[in-house]
Amino acid sequence: MSKKKHVDIITMGCSKNLVDSEILLHHFRENNYTIHHDPEQVSGDIAIVNTCGFIGDAKEESVNMILQLAQLKQDGQLNELYVMGCLSQRYNEELRKEIPEIDGIYGKFDWRNVVQDIDTTNQVGEDQRVITTPKHYAYIKISEGCNRACAYCAIPIITGKHISRPMEEIIQEVKDLVKQGVKEFQIIAQDLSYYGIDLYKENRLAQLVEAISDLPGVEWIRLHYAYPTKFPYDLLPVMRERDNVCKYLDIALQHISTPVLKAMKRGITKEKTIELLERIRHEVPGIYLRTTMMVGYPNETEEQYQEICDFIQAYPFERLGVFPYSEEEGTYAGDTLEDNIPASEKERRTAQLMMLQESIAHQAAEKLVNTSQNVIIDRAESDYYIGRTQYDSPEVDPEVIVYSDQDLTIGKIYSVHITEAEGFDLIGEVNHNS
Numbered sequence: 001m002s003k004k005k006h007v008d009i010i011t012m013g014c015s016k017n018l019v020d021s022e023i024l025l026h027h028f029r030e031n032n033y034t035i036h037h038d039p040e041q042v043s044g045d046i047a048i049v050n051t052c053g054f055i056g057d058a059k060e061e062s063v064n065m066i067l068q069l070a071q072l073k074q075d076g077q078l079n080e081l082y083v084m085g086c087l088s089q090r091y092n093e094e095l096r097k098e099i100p101e102i103d104g105i106y107g108k109f110d111w112r113n114v115v116q117d118i119d120t121t122n123q124v125g126e127d128q129r130v131i132t133t134p135k136h137y138a139y140i141k142i143s144e145g146c147n148r149a150c151a152y153c154a155i156p157i158i159t160g161k162h163i164s165r166p167m168e169e170i171i172q173e174v175k176d177l178v179k180q181g182v183k184e185f186q187i188i189a190q191d192l193s194y195y196g197i198d199l200y201k202e203n204r205l206a207q208l209v210e211a212i213s214d215l216p217g218v219e220w221i222r223l224h225y226a227y228p229t230k231f232p233y234d235l236l237p238v239m240r241e242r243d244n245v246c247k248y249l250d251i252a253l254q255h256i257s258t259p260v261l262k263a264m265k266r267g268i269t270k271e272k273t274i275e276l277l278e279r280i281r282h283e284v285p286g287i288y289l290r291t292t293m294m295v296g297y298p299n300e301t302e303e304q305y306q307e308i309c310d311f312i313q314a315y316p317f318e319r320l321g322v323f324p325y326s327e328e329e330g331t332y333a334g335d336t337l338e339d340n341i342p343a344s345e346k347e348r349r350t351a352q353l354m355m356l357q358e359s360i361a362h363q364a365a366e367k368l369v370n371t372s373q374n375v376i377i378d379r380a381e382s383d384y385y386i387g388r389t390q391y392d393s394p395e396v397d398p399e400v401i402v403y404s405d406q407d408l409t410i411g412k413i414y415s416v417h418i419t420e421a422e423g424f425d426l427i428g429e430v431n432h433n434s
Contacts, residue, residue, distance in 0.1 A: 005032060005033045005034060005045075006033065006034040006035075006036075006043070006044030006045055006046065007025075007028045007033050007034070007035050007036070007044055007046045007047075007048065008035075008036045008037075008039050008042045008043065008044045008046070008047045008048070009021050009024060009025055009035070009036070009037050009038075009047075009048045009050065010037075010038055010039075010042075010047065010048070010049050010050065010065060010069075011037065011038060011050045011132075012049065012050060012051050012052040012058070012061060012062045012065060012085070012087075013050075013051070013052025013053075013054065013058055013062070013085070013086065014052065014054070014188075015139040015141075015186065015188050015224075016139075016141050016144075016188055016189075016190070017050050017051075017052060017085055017086070018132065018133075018139060019129070019139050019140075019141045019188075020050060020084075020085070020108075020111065021037060021050045021132070022037075022129040022130050022131060022132055023112075023127045023128070023129055024048070024050075024084075024111065024112070024114070024115070025037060025129075025130035025132070026127070026128045026129055026130045027112065027115045027122075027124055027125070027127075028115065029130060030123070030125060031115065031119070031122040031123060035130065037130075037132045038132070042069065042072060042077075042078060044078075045078070045079045045080065046078075046079065046080045046081075046082070046118060047069050047072075047078055047080070047081050047082070048081075048082045048083070048084060048114065049062065049065055049066055049069065049081075049082070049083050049084070049085070050084050050085040050111075051065075051066070051083060051084065051085035051086055051087035051088055052085065052086055052087060053085070053086035053087035053088075053089065053090050053091070053154065053158055054086065054154070054155065055323070055326040055328065056326045056327075056328075057326070059087055062085075062087045063087070066081070066083055066095070066099055066102070067099065069081050069101075070099050070101035070102070073101045074101065080103045080118065081101055081102050081103055082102070082103055082104045082105070082106070082114050082118075083095060083102050083104070083105050083106070084105075084106040084107070084108075084111040084114065085106075085107075085108065085111070086108060086158045086159070088105045088106060088107055089107030089108045089109075089158050089159070090154070090157065090158050092105050092107065104117055108144070108158065108159050109144075112124055128176065129173075129177075131177070131180065131182065133394065134378055134379070134394075134410070134411065135180065135181050135182065135411065136181060136182060136183045136184060136376065136378075136410065136411030137182060137183070137184035137185070137186065137220075137376075137394060137411075138177050138182045138184075138185060138186070139185075139186045139188050140170060140173060140174060140177075140185050140186065140187050140188065140212075141165070141188050141189065142164065142165055142170055142187060142188070142189050142192070142195055142208065143162055143163060143164045143165060143189040143190070143191070143192075143194070143195055144159055144160075144162075144163050144189075144190070145159040145160045145161050145162045145163050145190065146159065146161075146162055146190045146191050146194075147161055147162040147191070147194055147198075148191060148194075148227060148229075148267075149265050149332075150254075150264055150265055150266060151263065151264050151265040151331060151332040151333040151337075152264060152294070152297065152325065152326075152328065152331055152332075152333040152334070153328070153331060154328040154329075154330060154331055154334075155190055157330050157331070159190065161198075162190075162191060162194050162197075162198055163198060164194075164195050164196050164197070164198050164199045164200075164204075166199065167196075167204060167207070167208050167211060170208065170212070171208075171211055171212065171215070174212055174215055174218065175215060178215065178216070178217035178218060181411070183217065183218070183219040183220065183376070183411060183413075184219060184220040184221075184222070184376060185212065185218060185220065185221050185222070186222050186224060186393060186394070187208075187209070187212075187221060187222065187223050187224065188224045188225060189224075189225055190225060191225065191226075191227045192205055192223060192224070192225055192226045192227070193205070193226050193227040193228075193229070193230060193231050193232055194227065194230075195208065195232075196208070203230075203232040203234075205232045205235050206232060206234040206235040206237075206238050209221060209223070209235065209238050209239075209242075209245060210238050210242070213238070213242045213244050213245055218244055219244055219376075219413060220244055220246055220376065220390060220413075221242075221244060221245045221246060222246045222248050222390075222393055223235075223239075223245075223246075223248065223249050223250065224250040224393065225250055225251075225252065226249060226250065226251040226252075227251070227252070228251060228252075228253060228266075228268050228272075228273060228276055229266065229267040229268045230267075231251075231276055233279070233283075236279070236280060236283040236284050237283065239284045239287070240283060240284045240285070246390040246391070247284055247286050247287040247288060247390060247391070248287065248288045248289075248290070248390060248391050248393065249280065249284075249287060249288075249289055249290070250289075250290040250291070250319075250393070251280075251289060251290070251291055252291055252292045253273060253291045253292070253293065254266060254292065254293060254294045255293065255294060255297065255304075255308065256270050256273060256293075256307050256308055256311040257270065257300075257304040257307045257308070258270045258271075259304065260297055260300055260304050261273075263297065263298070263299070263333075263337075264294075264297065264333075265332065270307075270311075274315065277289070277315055288318040288319060288364075288391040289317050289318060289319065290317065290318070290319035290320065290321075290393070290396075290397070291317050291319070291320055291321075292320070292321045292322070292323065293308055293312075293320065293321075293322050293323075293353060294322075294323060294324070294325055295308070295322060295323075295324055295325065295346055295349035295350055295353060296324045296325040296341040296345065296346030296349060296350075297325045297333070297341070298325070298333060298337035298338060298339055298340055298341065299337070299340065300325075300341060305349050308353060309352070309353060309356055312353070312356060312357065312360065313356065313360070316360045316363075316364070317357075317360070318360075318361065318364040318391065319361070319391075319396075319397055320357045320360070320361070321396075322350045322353045322354050322357070323350065324343075324346035324347065324349070324350050325339070325341070325346065327339040358424075361398075361424050362421065362423065362424065365398065365421035365423075365424060365425070365426055366421045368389075368418045368421070368426060369418050369419065369420060369421055369426075370417075370418065370419075371417075371418055372415050372416065372417050372418070372431055373389045373390075373400075373415075373416055373418055373426075373428070374389065374390060374413050374414070374415060374416075375387040375388065375389055375400050375402060375413065375414055375415075375416040375428070376388055376411065376412070376413045377402065377408050377409065377410050377411065377412055377413075377414065378394070378399070378410070379410060380408070380410065383403075384401050384402060384403050384404075385401075385402040385403075385404065385408050386399050386400070386401065386402070387399065387400045387402050387414075387416070388400060389426070398423075398424040398425045398426065399425050399426075400416060400418075400425065400426045400427070400428055401422075401425060401426070401427045401428070402414070402416055402428055402429070402430060403427075403428070403429050403430070404429065404430040404432070405432075406430070406432060408430065414430050414431075415430070415431040416428040416429065416430055416431065417429050417430075417431050
């Protein structure tokens with residue numbers, strides 16, 4: 001294969017971007033290109049960067065990657081450079097002006113055009129995917145965009161209004177991936193809680209999850225990025241009653257102080273948040289919850305920050321991430337509020353909150369010691385295996401170190417006796433006669 005038929009695609013940011021990259025990889029493969037995803041070293045003639053534009057650090061990382069590839073082009077090691085995704089959706093003109101080495105710029109929705117722009121003889125057929133994750137799990141994007149109006153968030157500016165994919169289309173995609181050996185499905189969206197409202201005039205998340213769980217070969221389903229306001233409570237019986245729907249929910253709360261939530265335009269109060277969490281835990285016993293908290297929002301007082309600390313101790317989350325507020329131009333907060341919490345103070349609050357969470361997460365891990373858990377095996381190491389329980393999403397959550405006196409199959413779910421908790425991670429042995 002000539003170098004001119006070799007494409008390297010680099011994905012920055014979230015798993016929603018990864019899905020787009022996997023579709024693009026498929027289209028190039030169908031046109032007989034050699035394809036590589038996130039190579040350690042770009043070696044083809046063409047490079048495409050799928051950018052992230054969520055917060056300052058992510059934007060900087062994407063720009064640095066583009067600049068590295070632009071330098072390779074200047075040095076004659078790369079012939080063509082293309083950019084797509086969130087950053088280029090929002091900063092198209094700026095990128096064209098500042099980095100002239102870029103041959104083509106695409107946003108969040110027109111990136112398929114790059115296939116024929118590179119070569120007009122290329123064909124773009126139906127969207128399918130080249131799975132870049134371990135072959136036993138994949139991400140399923142059920143919608144794009146967001147209808148919420150959070151004061152700090154640029155996502156609606158970048159991606160526009162919420163657009164749900166039809167249920168039939170999603171179910172067919174899952175069926176196709178099962179045929180390729182995928183067993184575990186991470187259901188993702190910017191806002192799961194809004195799924196179906198634009199298409200069906202009602203929330204259809206519960207029906208969608210139920211339909212996916214009915215499909216033969218679907219062993220685990222895990223849900224990411226629910227929104228607390230107008231949460232679809234009919235999802236909870238499905239999670240409780242379906243064995244292949246993981247007892248796991250990623251629901252971003254961002255804060256707990258009612259005045260801060262109001263300033264953030266989150267549409268919920270502290271009392272309503274607690275009511276929501278108590279109902280979720282009551283209706284789905286044993287569920288693990290993942291959330292994120294933002295610290296250093298404009299005018300956040302020490303007392304309001306302490307509310308978060310007190311809250312996560314009174315209502316502990318098994319999984320929690322913390323990030324400092326990042327001012328984003330074009331947002332309500334970015335345009336009207338002064339970013340008046342010093343960076344050093346944001347860092348202190350972030351670190352302190354994460355120290356609290358370390359203890360909480362370790363206690364959650366300790367509760368699983370001397371229990372048997374179903375564990376999916378992700379990979380083999382020198383003398384042990386690495387896997388995850390239903391409570392662990394790939395890349396972001398803890399893992400299980402699994403010992404076995406017999407060879408294990410990657411992608412298979414085994415019953416594992418948990419013997420120890422080491423930090424966030426678990427250690428266990430396979431129950432071979434279970």
